[in-house]
Amino acid sequence: MLPGTRDEVIAVVRVLHGTGTPWVARGAGTGLSGGALASDDSVLVVLTRLNRIIQLDPVRRRAVVEPGVVNARLSEAALPHGLAYAPDPSSQSACTLGGNVAENAGGPHCLKYGVTTNHVVELEVLLPDGSLVKLGSPHGDAWGPDLVGLFVGSEGMFGIALQITLRLCPLPPAIQTLLADFVTVRAASEAVGAIIAAGIVPAALEMMDQECIRAVEASIYAAGYPVDAGAVLLVELDGQPAAVTAESAQVERLLASAGARGVRSASTPLERARLWQGRKKAFGAMGRIAPDLVVQDAVVPRSALPGVLEQIGAIGRTHGLRVSNVFHAGDGNLHPNISFDHRDRELADRVHQASREIMAVCVAAGGSITGEHGVGSDKLEYMPLIFDAETLSAMCDVRRVFDPAQRANPRKVIPVHYCREWR
Amino acid sequence: MNDSIFMRLRHAFGETMVERDRDGRPRVIPDSADGVAELCALAHGNGWRVRIEGQSTWMPADAPADVALAIRGLARIVQLAPADLVATVEAGVPVAVLGHELSAAGAWLAIDPPGRPERTIGSVVATGTAGPLRHGLGPIRDHILGGTIVTGDGRVIKAGGSVVKNVAGYDLTKLQVGGFGAFGVLTQLHLRLRALPARRVTLIARGERDLLTHQARALTERGLVASSLELFSPALAAEAEWVLALELTGTEAGVEAEVTRAMEGAETVWTRLAPDAGATFWHSTARGALAAPLTFRLGVFPDGLDEMLDLLAERLDTGLVSAGPGQGLLRWSGDAPVEALRSVRHLAAEREIPLTLERGPWTVRSALGHFGAYREGVGRLVSKLRSTFDPDPTFAVALEGGADD
Numbered sequence: 158m159l160p161g162t163r164d165e166v167i168a169v170v171r172v173l174h175g176t177g178t179p180w181v182a183r184g185a186g187t188g189l190s191g192g193a194l195a196s197d198d199s200v201l202v203v204l205t206r207l208n209r210i211i212q213l214d215p216v217r218r219r220a221v222v223e224p225g226v227v228n229a230r231l232s233e234a235a236l237p238h239g240l241a242y243a244p245d246p247s248s249q250s251a252c253t254l255g256g257n258v259a260e261n262a263g264g265p266h267c268l269k270y271g272v273t274t275n276h277v278v279e280l281e282v283l284l285p286d287g288s289l290v291k292l293g294s295p296h297g298d299a300w301g302p303d304l305v306g307l308f309v310g311s312e313g314m315f316g317i318a319l320q321i322t323l324r325l326c327p328l329p330p331a332i333q334t335l336l337a338d339f340v341t342v343r344a345a346s347e348a349v350g351a352i353i354a355a356g357i358v359p360a361a362l363e364m365m366d367q368e369c370i371r372a373v374e375a376s377i378y379a380a381g382y383p384v385d386a387g388a389v390l391l392v393e394l395d396g397q398p399a400a401v402t403a404e405s406a407q408v409e410r411l412l413a414s415a416g417a418r419g420v421r422s423a424s425t426p427l428e429r430a431r432l433w434q435g436r437k438k439a440f441g442a443m444g445r446i447a448p449d450l451v452v453q454d455a456v457v458p459r460s461a462l463p464g465v466l467e468q469i470g471a472i473g474r475t476h477g478l479r480v481s482n483v484f485h486a487g488d489g490n491l492h493p494n495i496s497f498d499h500r501d502r503e504l505a506d507r508v509h510q511a512s513r514e515i516m517a518v519c520v521a522a523g524g525s526i527t528g529e530h531g532v533g534s535d536k537l538e539y540m541p542l543i544f545d546a547e548t549l550s551a552m553c554d555v556r557r558v559f560d561p562a563q564r565a566n567p568r569k570v571i572p573v574h575y576c577r578e579w580r
Numbered sequence: 581m582n583d584s585i586f587m588r589l590r591h592a593f594g595e596t597m598v599e600r601d602r603d604g605r606p607r608v609i610p611d612s613a614d615g616v617a618e619l620c621a622l623a624h625g626n627g628w629r630v631r632i633e634g635q636s637t638w639m640p641a642d643a644p645a646d647v648a649l650a651i652r653g654l655a656r657i658v659q660l661a662p663a664d665l666v667a668t669v670e671a672g673v674p675v676a677v678l679g680h681e682l683s684a685a686g687a688w689l690a691i692d693p694p695g696r697p698e699r700t701i702g703s704v705v706a707t708g709t710a711g712p713l714r715h716g717l718g719p720i721r722d723h724i725l726g727g728t729i730v731t732g733d734g735r736v737i738k739a740g741g742s743v744v745k746n747v748a749g750y751d752l753t754k755l756q757v758g759g760f761g762a763f764g765v766l767t768q769l770h771l772r773l774r775a776l777p778a779r780r781v782t783l784i785a786r787g788e789r790d791l792l793t794h795q796a797r798a799l800t801e802r803g804l805v806a807s808s809l810e811l812f813s814p815a816l817a818a819e820a821e822w823v824l825a826l827e828l829t830g831t832e833a834g835v836e837a838e839v840t841r842a843m844e845g846a847e848t849v850w851t852r853l854a855p856d857a858g859a860t861f862w863h864s865t866a867r868g869a870l871a872a873p874l875t876f877r878l879g880v881f882p883d884g885l886d887e888m889l890d891l892l893a894e895r896l897d898t899g900l901v902s903a904g905p906g907q908g909l910l911r912w913s914g915d916a917p918v919e920a921l922r923s924v925r926h927l928a929a930e931r932e933i934p935l936t937l938e939r940g941p942w943t944v945r946s947a948l949g950h951f952g953a954y955r956e957g958v959g960r961l962v963s964k965l966r967s968t969f970d971p972d973p974t975f976a977v978a979l980e981g982g983a984d985d
């Protein structure tokens with residue numbers, strides 16, 4: 158179904174409810190965990206035609222949008238007012254804000270500015286039974302418990318956010334982007350810890366390993382990264398000019414102390430865009446390596462980064478796979494990517510086995526199975542690695558509060574046998 | 581009844597873990613989440629009402645109940661990882677104790693809740709009471725990564741995780757922050773920390789309220805990067821005039837650059853407080869709310885502050901006010917009859933401003949409720965969520981109010 162108005166979405170969901178039909182709400186389908194995929198018995202409710210920015214209030218720094226508005230379009234609309242919408246997933250030129258709400262999407266600049274949940278203040282929600290509720294408040298301090306916080310990241314299983322009120326942030330007057338290259342991933346990881354420990358909160362702190370650098374540099378997205386580097390760090394600092402200048406100098410010293418071979422600095426929009434291009438388009442660049450790519454998403458404590466990255470490399474070698482890493486190093490959010498060809502069944506099996514082992518390593522390090530892409534169907538089997546049966550059962554109970562019939566995005570996030578009636 | 585429950589609890593938990601409160605009711609002080617779960621299961625099975633207590637310095641320990649559950653026995657700092665800027669602590673750890681431990685490790689939990697420093701971290705999270713640092717460093721919810729929750733029927737649920745970014749499963753933690761214990765008892769929390777700032781500077785300006793709010797807006801429009809930007813009424817600041825206070829935290833260069841910008845072209849005279857005087861100022865204004873029996877907050881935008889302050893002065897009194905002229909939110913402490921409070925809540929709701937009762941005697945909480953009425957359809961969700969986490973219910977919490985005045 159491709160409803161084009163709020164009323165049409167309501168009518169569609171009421172029919173689906175009335176006929177007992179399972180359904181899956183979908184934005185641009187960029188989530189990478191299978192959350193927006195529908196099985197044969199479900200109807201897809203695609204929300205991309207609901208793409209109006211309903212209101213933009215520069216004084217109160219709020220925007221009210223429909224769920225199909227593309228993430229980057231909101232920041233473009235806010236730009237003339239000196240404002241921006243902070244969460245910036247790498248897919249921001251395609252992903253929708255409704256999808257961002259469902260997945261609690263992140264992005265490189267979430268290190269300083271927070272993820273989607275930190276920017277949503279009010280939601281008009283269409284519940285799976287076709288009724289409407291308004292959660293939160295325009296200011297953000299809600300009438301009642303934090304149901305906005307509960308809804309964000311519920312992966313389309315609690316209903317559809319028909320109208321989303323978002324916080325906008327003032328654009329920083331000064332931005333400095335640094336590119337540091339290191340001989341080893343370990344040295345780059347240690348530099349990350351040193352910057353955070355110094356009390357500096359960069360706007361973004363991203364890492365790419367050699368495999369990834371080479372893929373980017375061999376593509377049309379080449380950004381001038383040194384191809385002989387073991388890893389590069391992209392560090393972006395923003396704020397008032399005097400502070401940015403001083404903190405950039407401090408970060409350069411920390412990078413050098415951690416073993417950086419060189420540090421490139423970019424302060425003009427054009428230079429910064431070039432440095433960022435490689436990072437933002439890295440997944441696309443990997444299309445050159447093989448026809449298929451598994452983009453994994455896990456989080457580990459920052460201090461565990463060097464050891465976990467080495468273990469991921471070892472898993473790749475054990476299974477004879479090409480694993481590259483491009484990730485949000487500042488918050489320990491890893492994206493190990495495995496390039497392969499799905500037509501080779503034996504190879505695909507090894508990719509699945511390696512993915513499971515990577516998840517186990519991240520969990521053993523005290524981490525989580527997903528930092529921003531969600532559980533969807535891809536991570537379903539890993540949920541018991543981090544949550545016990547009682548907790549998974551409680552999540553099922555909460556889901557039933559919003560959707561007693563459990564027809565919205567069925568069989569996602571929680572393995573069904575943890576729901577009480579199955580036990 | 582009290583005696584028989586008391587004896588059963590002593591039998592179950594031993595003598596050292598069970599005492600009587602000042603009214604003779606049994607009070608259990610478990611030292612583990614399992615102990616809390618055992619008590620809740622027992623209470624649920626027997627139909628006993630349970631009152632959750634921290635240090636009782638913020639919320640009065642006066643909710644009618646058969647048993648008091650004191651979380652002060654859960655007072656361990658379980659794990660402190662300064663390199664990862666995360667910590668896991670039990671809910672009964674006092675905020676000040678936690679602050680000292682973190683500071684010694686070069687870390688900082690960037691919250692400054694109203695009330696006494698002995699308040700437990702569990703109380704701060706359960707009531708969602710953020711102080712002036714919310715301006716630049718976020719509300720309480722932004723500092724909580726996960727935790728352990730014991731439900732009213734004794735289930736132990738582990739929500740979230742201990743890493744700084746995590747979207748696995750539904751965010752059950754958010755329901756607990758500011759849920760006033762209606763959705764379970766928090767026994768352990770995973771906290772997001774910051775590096776201890778190299779420099780903290782407090783600036784204050786005294787003057788007419790209008791002038792100070794104008795000044796605050798000008799600073800916000802100029803993009804001043806402050807951790808706190810708070811307006812205090814004369815009574816709360818213990819001054820003859822209203823006080824606008826700024827706190828700047830961060831690297832030395834960053835903070836000094838912002839201090840210079842704050843003072844440039846200012847229409848008011850700023851006083852830079854010495855570090856000790858700055859800390860004393862923030863602590864005393866945090867404690868000041870306790871001089872009155874009631875505290876509520878209003879979710880108001882900065883451009884609505886003046887109107888709400890006038891309305892409060894007219895309907896209640898100026899009171900002990902702490903307000904955010906940069907990001908909004910207004911906290912009022914004072915004394916007022918339930919009808920007057922209800923009228924203010926109604927007038928605020930007409931302006932799309934929620935009023936949350938943060939503390940007060942049970943007579944007021946039960947009549948007014950922490951939240952009062954919800955928006956259409958939300959009450960049904962809240963009620964079902966409450967049944968999920970506290971079937972029957974066991975915990976004595978007045979979310980909606982409605983009891984006779």
